[in-house]
Amino acid sequence: MKILVINAGSSSLKFQLIDMDNESVIAKGLVERIGTVDPTTDLTYEWADQKIKQKQLKKCDTHAKAMEIVLGVLVGRDCTASEYDANDGKAHLTGTGVIADLREIGAVGHRVLHGGEKFTASCLIDDDCIEAIEENIPLGPLHNPANLMGIRACQEVLPDVPQVAVFDTAFHQTMPPRAFRYAIPNEYYTDLHIRKYGFHGTSHRYIAARAQELLNLPKGNKIIICHLGNGSSLSACVDGKCVDTSMGITPLDGLVMGTRCGTLDPAVVEFICNRKNMTPTEVLNMMNKKSGLLGLAGDSDMRNVTARYEAGEPNAKLAIEMWAYVLRKYIGSFAAAMGGVDALIFTAGIGENDAAGRARAVEGLDFLGIKLDYDKNAKVRGQEAKISAEDSKVQVWVIPTNEELAIARDTLELATK
Numbered sequence: 287m288k289i290l291v292i293n294a295g296s297s298s299l300k301f302q303l304i305d306m307d308n309e310s311v312i313a314k315g316l317v318e319r320i321g322t323v324d325p326t327t328d329l330t331y332e333w334a335d336q337k338i339k340q341k342q343l344k345k346c347d348t349h350a351k352a353m354e355i356v357l358g359v360l361v362g363r364d365c366t367a368s369e370y371d372a373n374d375g376k377a378h379l380t381g382t383g384v385i386a387d388l389r390e391i392g393a394v395g396h397r398v399l400h401g402g403e404k405f406t407a408s409c410l411i412d413d414d415c416i417e418a419i420e421e422n423i424p425l426g427p428l429h430n431p432a433n434l435m436g437i438r439a440c441q442e443v444l445p446d447v448p449q450v451a452v453f454d455t456a457f458h459q460t461m462p463p464r465a466f467r468y469a470i471p472n473e474y475y476t477d478l479h480i481r482k483y484g485f486h487g488t489s490h491r492y493i494a495a496r497a498q499e500l501l502n503l504p505k506g507n508k509i510i511i512c513h514l515g516n517g518s519s520l521s522a523c524v525d526g527k528c529v530d531t532s533m534g535i536t537p538l539d540g541l542v543m544g545t546r547c548g549t550l551d552p553a554v555v556e557f558i559c560n561r562k563n564m565t566p567t568e569v570l571n572m573m574n575k576k577s578g579l580l581g582l583a584g585d586s587d588m589r590n591v592t593a594r595y596e597a598g599e600p601n602a603k604l605a606i607e608m609w610a611y612v613l614r615k616y617i618g619s620f621a622a623a624m625g626g627v628d629a630l631i632f633t634a635g636i637g638e639n640d641a642a643g644r645a646r647a648v649e650g651l652d653f654l655g656i657k658l659d660y661d662k663n664a665k666v667r668g669q670e671a672k673i674s675a676e677d678s679k680v681q682v683w684v685i686p687t688n689e690e691l692a693i694a695r696d697t698l699e700l701a702t703k
């Protein structure tokens with residue numbers, strides 16, 4: 287079966303078409319600037335055997351139109367600025383598609399940010415599921431409405447195809463209350479559901495399952511997964527089940543990230559509001575979008591910050607030192623929380639590719655039994671590999687994540703049940 291995976295943002299729509307017979311990616315792409323003030327909408331797509339193509343389309347106002355464009359290119363209706371008709375949302379040129387007929391799409395899997403406490407696993411999308419995603423909008427005010435737009439767009443253009451919602455929060459629902467509650471009065475939890483939810487759950491779940499297959503771990507095994515991308519989070523897992531994670535009620539908590547500050551004293555918010563005459567929303571916007579590596583070093587991309595660090599720039603040096611220091615503290619605290627650690631796993635953009643970053647993250651952690659093989663570590667980029675020394679008590683691995691495949695697997699399972 288061929289499965290279409292959709293990740294809808296407020297003005298974007300990412301897609302992947304996966305052939306589940308051999309789990310290969312047939313096509314992937316991105317529609318950007320949907321419904322914004324920009325005069326055009328951009329489409330970027332790539333077929334398995336061809337180079338990336340980029341097109342500027344006439345303005346596309348809705349996700350449903352963006353979905354039509356995506357389906358159009360998949361079946362070979364090419365769209366360019368002149369051929370795409372913004373009025374009927376259809377593309378009118380024949381190009382080379384990857385499927386002959388839309389009926390080849392057996393099911394659609396959607397990434398949904400916030401499942402709140404309701405969703406502990408993925409689910410087939412029906413009216414109840416949609417209602418529950420709507421109920422969780424206060425917890426995911428930017429993402430859940432966008433995810434719903436993606437779902438509704440697919441329902442409109444592929445009405446007979448089963449759809450599945452895969453939640454970023456679901457994997458972390460196995461955390462015990464002592465890990466997920468905040469120490470504020472109970473009514474804030476009972477009335478407002480204020481608690482830690484955790485994110486990147488689809489990635490953590492994929493890695494946790496892959497680790498159980500690859501690492502030959504004992505029963506009751508304890509692993510720490512470091513998902514280090516633009517957004518970064520850690521999870522602590524016992525037997526592949528999450529017992530703690532570094533992100534909170536929103537993805538702002540935890541590690542120093544590309545543009546997010548990570549953990550800090552919440553009193554900072556009021557202090558800045560008073561001194562800078564800013565609203566809490568403005569302060570949180572600053573903490574989400576202008577902080578982290580960007581705030582400290584002036585660039586959110588780890589490659590650029592590293593280049594500046596190597597050129598001796600003090601701000602970049604501090605940014606990288608703080609990034610590694612906070613990460614090390616989390617690794618240590620999760621090992622303490624589980625009473626030990628059998629394996630440490632790095633994944634996502636930085637975790638998979640940045641050997642120097644991995645080495646900095648575990649510097650001084652020999653006392654926990656974590657010892658890198660520095661030569662091996664230096665050679666590993668984007669592939670599954672063990673990077674710990676032979677005599678390391680803790681196995682250290684790089685395992686590339688694949689959130690789209692995880693979504694497609696869930697979708698296949700639920701759609702064929």
Ligand code: ADP
Nearest residue numbers: 514515516517586587588589634635636639640
């Ligand atoms: P997201 O999906 O959260 O946007 P990614 O998982 O793609 O992010 O990770 C992006 C991050 O990975 C960026 O900070 C980028 O600089 C970093 N990255 C990618 N390749 C390398 C590399 N070779 N060395 C260091 N950092 C890298």
